[in-house]
Amino acid sequence: PGFLEGLRSLTNDHGALLIFDEVMTGFRVGPQGAQGRYGITPDLTTLGKIVAGGTPAAVYGGRRDLMSQMAPSGPIYQAGTLAGNPITVAAGLVTLRRIASDPALYDRLEASGAELETRLAAALSRHGIDGTVQRVGAMLTVFFGPTTVRSWDDAVTLDRDRFARFFNGALSRGVLLPPSPFEAMFLMDAHTDVLETAASVLESAIGDAA
Incomplete structure (x- = not known):
């Protein structure tokens, strides 16, 4: 189990x-x-x-x-x-x-989360950065480290300096992320219309972290 x-x-x-x-x-x-x-x-x-x-x-x-x-x-x-x-x-x-009242709500959130996950994972690979994008539903996190985070022991090995560059790169382009490398981003249905803009900003911010 x-x-x-x-x-x-x-x-x-x-x-x-x-x-x-x-x-x-x-x-x-x-x-x-x-x-x-x-x-x-x-x-x-x-x-x-x-x-x-x-x-x-x-x-x-x-x-x-x-x-x-x-x-x-x-x-x-x-x-x-x-x-x-x-x-x-x-x-x-x-x-x-x-x-x-909106039975399609979570389908939209799942699709938005999956799209952002795919794009950010591709950006990590494109820039040669050790990292993973971990997601469940509308919650996702970019972890800067060589392993998938499954425990506190994994989390404390994350590259906090690289995360800081990622965070500040997003902030300078108008996207405010949770300021901790251990926190999750939360997608809302209201983000659907601006998902492309946010994804592009985060892709660029990953480049800043390289």
């Missing part, structure tokens, strides 16, 4: 809860997040950010028997200063309705 399947099996065997942090992956790698994409159902899930269209938000949910333990249905009290904030809830409802 894969890593997630192994976690599900272990938690089942030991009567433990499996909790997925989908703050990053939720609604980005598919309409049901990573759990839907990989077919693994956790007991609880945390979500944030994109679930409310970029408005500050935090959400958790899970099995009915667990959620029924939360007040006001159950004895476990949970509250926060901004819990149930009407602006955030309104933004979240609009976002979820938009996702639900």
Whole structure:
């Protein structure tokens, strides 16, 4: 089994809860997040950010028997200063309705991600740079290093100076990337019309990193 399947099996065997942090992956790698994409159902899930269209938000949910333990249905009290904030809830409802009403949305995101992945990988090869483009759905990262990143040990060997040249090359041409070599880029449906421009800029920025 894969890593997630192994976690599900272990938690089942030991009567433990499996909790997925989908703050990053939720609604980005598919309409049901990573759990839907990989077919693994956790007991609880945390979500944030994109679930409310970029408005500050935090959400958790899970099995009915667990959620029924939360007040006001159950004895476990949970509250926060901004819990149930009407602006955030309104933004979240609009976002979820938009996702639900557009069945082709994730096909477009997948196609945009695949195109950008292909072009950036070709640019790395063209410039003779050791690096990989790793992508899941609308999330992708250019890693400057000789190996595919599968662990923290792989990540710490990345060429940070080369990434800095790549980042600054993109920034100087009007494309703002996450400023860390370990972070992922997030594609949105709104980027579809400017994908060609962004891809060209990032190809040039990879040249700056050579």
